[in-house]
Amino acid sequence: MRAVTEEGVGERTRIVLWGATGSGKTTYLAALPIAAMQDSRQREANWLILGTTDEAARVLTEGVSELATRRTFPADTSRSAHLSWSFRGRERSRGWHRRFRDTSFVLELPDTPGESFLAEPESPTNLEKTDAEADDGVQGVIYLFDPLGDADREERDLRRLVTTLGGKGQAIRAGDGRLPHYVSVCITKFDRPDLFRPAAEAGWVTQDEDSGIPRIPGPQAEAYFHWLCEGFRSVSARLLRDCLTTYFEPDRISYYVTSAIGFRLNAQHGFDYRNYANVELIDGQPRISTVPHPINVMEPLTELEFRIRTADGARGRRRG
Ligand SMILES: Nc1nc2c(ncn2[C@@H]2O[C@H](COP(=O)(O)OP(=O)(O)O)[C@@H](O)[C@H]2O)c(=O)[nH]1
Numbered sequence: 001m002r003a004v005t006e007e008g009v010g011e012r013t014r015i016v017l018w019g020a021t022g023s024g025k026t027t028y029l030a031a032l033p034i035a036a037m038q039d040s041r042q043r044e045a046n047w048l049i050l051g052t053t054d055e056a057a058r059v060l061t062e063g064v065s066e067l068a069t070r071r072t073f074p075a076d077t078s079r080s081a082h083l084s085w086s087f088r089g090r091e092r093s094r095g096w097h098r099r100f101r102d103t104s105f106v107l108e109l110p111d112t113p114g115e116s117f118l119a120e121p122e123s124p125t126n127l128e129k130t131d132a133e134a135d136d137g138v139q140g141v142i143y144l145f146d147p148l149g150d151a152d153r154e155e156r157d158l159r160r161l162v163t164t165l166g167g168k169g170q171a172i173r174a175g176d177g178r179l180p181h182y183v184s185v186c187i188t189k190f191d192r193p194d195l196f197r198p199a200a201e202a203g204w205v206t207q208d209e210d211s212g213i214p215r216i217p218g219p220q221a222e223a224y225f226h227w228l229c230e231g232f233r234s235v236s237a238r239l240l241r242d243c244l245t246t247y248f249e250p251d252r253i254s255y256y257v258t259s260a261i262g263f264r265l266n267a268q269h270g271f272d273y274r275n276y277a278n279v280e281l282i283d284g285q286p287r288i289s290t291v292p293h294p295i296n297v298m299e300p301l302t303e304l305e306f307r308i309r310t311a312d313g314a315r316g317r318r319r320g
């Protein structure tokens with residue numbers, strides 16, 4: 001993968017990747033090129049993903065080889081500088097006609113100085129210091145929510161996103177004057193048995209006709225998110241859910257049930273309910289059992305870009 005510094009990046013749709021420490025950001029990034037290849041096969045799309053700096057290019061290539069070749073999770077990147085990746089693609093347009101369109105956008109991982117989860121919620125973070133830069137021109141958010149994560153920390157982290165996007169004043173004014181950004185909420189780690197089993201038992205899961213690979217279809221993903229927040233775990237994430245719908249327009253939020261690595265599949269690439277856990281411990285280290293088959297990794301991103309681009313006058317309003 002080549003590292004380039006692209007010109008004109010500021011003119012393209014800007015999307016930030018956000019989520020508390022451990023929610024799965026680095027793993028999601030590493031799965032993106034793999035998901036892009038899947039997308040190429042399934043939708044005749046064609047994607048080129050480039051790091052906009054050497055460091056960003058390195059994070060991407062190393063992530064992919066860790067996930068796909070070494071079958072381990074990418075190393076901790078919680079102390080990284082602001083990184084961004086440029087996406088250029090040719091995809092088949094939605095609808096019955098066979099047309100292709102070129103698309104391009106930038107995905108950014110904001111400065112995460114230690115993602116200081118030990119810091120007091122009130123203490124200023126470096127993220128807040130960069131408010132002005134971070135807000136400027138960002139139109140979309142990929143927000144990763146780990147249902148098994150620490151709900152309090154996740155809520156704090158979501159508030160930081162609101163502050164970063166809107167500046168302190170706007171965050172406080174919110175209420176009815178919500179932030180204009182489009183959001184894809186990705187509920188991560190769907191493959192984990194401690195998440196998948198209860199979801200299946202509660203009737204959320206359906207299976208793909210051909211492969212049998214489990215999914216929670218788009219229209220149910222939002223209800224599933226609410227179900228998770230209502231106390232799927234001992235600590236409820238209701239505050240987090242309320243924060244999301246208070247500060248963002250509910251009709252600009254889409255929900256996806258995501259797994260960066262997918263389920264363990266059998267030799268026929270099918271799903272087996274008796275043996276689907278895709279992470280095993282080998283010498284005490286987690287190892288991914290079968291080649292990753294990401295679930296809902298590209299979709300939240302390409303559909304977010306599509307929603308932003310087709311929103312009537314959205315760009316004009318933001319720029320104006
Ligand atoms: N089973 C499973 N575990 C995941 C997945 N994504 C992340 N993880 C786990 O969550 C940990 C933290 O993920 P990471 O991407 O480093 O989170 P970050 O701190 O937001 O960058 C990883 O080391 C994995 O153990 C996934 O799709 N499936």
Ligand SMILES: [Mg+2]
Nearest residue numbers: 025026077078
């Ligand atoms: Mg990370």
